[in-house]
Amino acid sequence: MDIATLLGLLIGFGGIIFGNLIEGGHMSSLMQLTAFIIVFTGTAGAVMVSSSEHALKTGLELAKKAFKRHESEAPAKLEDIVEYARLAKKESILSLEPRINKIGDPLMQNVLRNVVDGVDESVIRDIFETQIYTEEDELLAGAKIWADAGGFAPTIGIIGAVLGLIHVMGNLTDTSKLGAGIAVAFVATVYGVASANLLFLPMGNKIKKRVEDMTREKMMVLEGGLMIAKGANHIVIEQKLRSYLPHASKA
Known part of the structure; x- marks a missing residue:
């Protein structure tokens, strides 16, 4: 975790x-079970109304990653790109063809396949940039459901508090229970504000950062493939692509 x-x-x-x-x-x-039900079911319902089914599924899948330890694969992919560039420079781009099917990263595999096939660089860039940014938009839509939950939860909490106060006002004849009743009503507000600011909004931010890291990693792969297509020296490729690495991996 x-x-x-x-x-x-x-x-x-x-x-x-x-x-x-x-x-x-x-x-x-x-x-307070009643406050819990009001806040969390109300928030879930609001998020479901405001989001598509695909975004909801994506958001739930991404939430699992927010709780898992994340190790960037960018340094290892950079090493692979540099090795392919060295091989292409030493022999030829066609020498990469036997290795393509053994590449584990689908994006790198597809980019290099197009490079080996001699597809124009501008076409390769257009194809894969569109693919990368479309995937990023879908993932960010999934992250947004948590930010939306963070926006809805405090308001639903206030609704819960008002409902509790309405119940209290309906029983004014028993003054001994007023204090306890009002306290219970405001627990819903606590649930709403606390869940929004300690869980939903931070989770949305963390997922968004992970998505941005994934996009940067994919752009590194694409740029590396295009530089190989241009016949760039592997040392130059490594120097340029290091700017895509997480800060801790650049040293």
Whole structure:
């Protein structure tokens, strides 16, 4: 599991709970099933209405990645590109053909196949840039469902609080229960604001960053293939493509 995500959730939610206990609050006062149902089902419903089925499926799949440790494959792919460039320069571009089917990365495989086939560089760029940015748009639409949830949750929490207060106002004759009833009503607001700012919005941001990293990695592969097509020296290719690597991998 990704350590930053785990620690962030523990510190964020744990800090709120601990602060509540310091002030003399009780855990039981924050555990309200009705408020939970109102906030989370209401938020889920709003997100479903505002998003396409494909975006919802993509967003749920991407959420799993947000909790997994992520190791960039860009450095390894850079090494492969440099090796292919060295081979193409030493022998010929056609010498790459026997190796193409053994390449694990589908994008690199397709780019180099077009390079070996002698497809014009501008055509290769147009084809794969369109593909890369279309995939990025689809993934960002998936990330957006979490940002949308972060926008809806606080408002749904307020709705829950208002519903709770309406219930309290309907029972004004029993004044002994007013304080407890009002407290329960505002738990919905706590759920809405806390889930938005500690879970939904941060998750959306993390997924968006992962998608941007994936796009940058794909653009590195495409640029590498095009430079091989131009017959660029493998040292020049490596120097240029290092700018696409995550900062920690550039050293």
